[in-house]
Amino acid sequence: MGRIIIVSCLLLACLLNSSYAATIKIGLNYPRVGNYKDEGLELRRGALLAVDEINQSGGVLGQPLELLSRNSSAKASKAANNVKQFAEQGARMVFGGATSEEAIAAGRQAREQGLLYFATLGYANEVTAQEGHRYLFRESNSAYMSAKVLGEYLAWHLPRQRFHYIIVDDAWGRSMETALRQTTSTSDRARHGRSALPAGVVSSAQYRAALDKAARSKADVLVLILLGENLQRSMQLVHQIGLKKHMQVIVPNLTKSVIQQAGPLVMEGVIGTEAWTWNLPAELQSASGQAFVERYIQAHQEYPGSTSASAYAIVKQWADAVQRSQSLDSERLITALEEHSYSLLKDTQQWRAFDHQNVQSIYAVRVRKRNEIMQDRFKQHYFEIIHRMDGEQAAPSEDDWQQERGEQLQLL
Numbered sequence: 001m002g003r004i005i006i007v008s009c010l011l012l013a014c015l016l017n018s019s020y021a022a023t024i025k026i027g028l029n030y031p032r033v034g035n036y037k038d039e040g041l042e043l044r045r046g047a048l049l050a051v052d053e054i055n056q057s058g059g060v061l062g063q064p065l066e067l068l069s070r071n072s073s074a075k076a077s078k079a080a081n082n083v084k085q086f087a088e089q090g091a092r093m094v095f096g097g098a099t100s101e102e103a104i105a106a107g108r109q110a111r112e113q114g115l116l117y118f119a120t121l122g123y124a125n126e127v128t129a130q131e132g133h134r135y136l137f138r139e140s141n142s143a144y145m146s147a148k149v150l151g152e153y154l155a156w157h158l159p160r161q162r163f164h165y166i167i168v169d170d171a172w173g174r175s176m177e178t179a180l181r182q183t184t185s186t187s188d189r190a191r192h193g194r195s196a197l198p199a200g201v202v203s204s205a206q207y208r209a210a211l212d213k214a215a216r217s218k219a220d221v222l223v224l225i226l227l228g229e230n231l232q233r234s235m236q237l238v239h240q241i242g243l244k245k246h247m248q249v250i251v252p253n254l255t256k257s258v259i260q261q262a263g264p265l266v267m268e269g270v271i272g273t274e275a276w277t278w279n280l281p282a283e284l285q286s287a288s289g290q291a292f293v294e295r296y297i298q299a300h301q302e303y304p305g306s307t308s309a310s311a312y313a314i315v316k317q318w319a320d321a322v323q324r325s326q327s328l329d330s331e332r333l334i335t336a337l338e339e340h341s342y343s344l345l346k347d348t349q350q351w352r353a354f355d356h357q358n359v360q361s362i363y364a365v366r367v368r369k370r371n372e373i374m375q376d377r378f379k380q381h382y383f384e385i386i387h388r389m390d391g392e393q394a395a396p397s398e399d400d401w402q403q404e405r406g407e408q409l410q411l412l
Contacts, residue, residue: 023066024059024328026051026315027086029079029096029106032071035200035228036098036121038257039307043096043120044069046308049295050315060319061326074098074228076105087113092328095314098228100124100171101199107136116330118314121227121307123253124171125179125396128357129404134334134411137356139310139317143176145362145394146252146273151183153271153364153387154221158248164219165194166210166234168226173199176225176252193217202230211237214247222247227255232262239266254365256305259382264370267382274365275310277383278303280346289345303380309345316344317351349391355401356411359391 028047031040047067055064068091070082079102086094094110095118097103103122110117111133119127119138123146128138154161163186167173177194186192195210211234214222222243226234231251235258238244251258254272281289292312296304304312321336322328338353349360364387373379402409 022063024061024063024322025066025068025086025089025091026318027083027089027091027094028067028069028311029072029082029094029102030069031074031098034073035230036074037228038261039098039121039228039255040071040074042255042257042305042307043098043311045296045300046304046311047095047315049292049299049308050312050319053295054315054319060322061328065315065319072097072102072106074102076101079106080109082106083109083113083115083117087115091115093118093318095318096120096311097122100127100175103127103136103138104131104171107131107133111135114330116318116333118318120310120314122172123176125175125404126171128355129396129401130406132355132405132411134356135330137337137351137358139314139358141273141275141360141362141394142357142396143172143179143252144396144400145391147176147179147183148394149273149362149364149387149389150180150250150252150271152389154184154250158221161220161248162218163192163221163223164214164217164247165192165223165225166214167194167196168199168230169196170199172227173225177223180223180225180252193219197226197230202233204233207234207237210234211241211243215241215243219247221250223250223252225252227253228258229261231258235262235266235270244269254367254383255307256303256380256382257307259367260380264367264373264379264382267367268369268373270367271386272365272367274306274363274383275360276306276345277363277365277385278305279381280385284346286343286346288343292345297378302378313344317342352395354398354410357395359395361391362389362394363387364389 030043051065051067072079083106093116098121100122103119107117117136123143125143167177181187249270251272259267321333325332325336337351341350352359363385365383366386
């Protein structure tokens, strides 16, 4: 009897090990602590929802997906090391990140490992321009794309205004400032001043000094090229000082998590951009987009943000490419993705071949008034869409891209 039990246990263990080995692993880089921890939580939620949905439908190539995840702390070196560890664990694709530096470093390491890397919150133009390569794809929009839709809106509604910029001194901050100055004709720094905050930890005194300088500038428009806790703390000071009474505040890349943390009263009236909002699927009659929103609400009792949507879309698109190519080979997947058009969470999007940028509609949005937000069932209906631009119009042309690339005119 004892021998039968032992044999049965061994067989069960073999079956469990066989089942585990049969999973297809993908790796998520996300910040669990630090300046971008709230965005990291949304990345993981979106990814898990996609994995669960795919597995309920039979998996990929008949095998279930398994999500591996590691804390990147929004640090480039840590993100790159995570990619190596994902590869050692057998991951077939890696995605995520909350900064452009992460995307660039992790993308380079992924190429060395022969893995595709999909950037989520890496907005710097360099990600798909100077630093772009065959193994790196970006689902989120670039700084250039945000600047194009904002520039057009501001030219129509706030022409000939004096701007003042406060930026984070990193790849995204610099590229976003350059792009927005170009599209708003505010390149003259003598008239349109600036302050640069260091990447990483910023003291309260540094925030205050930058905002006091903005107040003294007598500018009409205050542009905060900041993300995460840097943006939350700056906006709280903007509110305390009363700068919104005299200036229109622009935040080029808005996210649900920033408004949640800073508070809708602090953020009301702020103008920025989003690639997706939770109510877009209903407006565009996207059945798959509405299904995503409903599943997210069921799981978390709140609306999904664009960060969750990006992670979800990446997993779904990679799985779709695997199914279409019937392969996990990175080279075959690159071929399957390039120039592929699809409609998933809104209208048509495309993975462009020459730079691997996801070309999609971009929206200028304004944060609703607090009393309007508080009437919503989840008190999270934050954004009013005030302007829309097609992806082809917003994204840089191939000629523009080649100018940025210099001598290397194709992805390697």
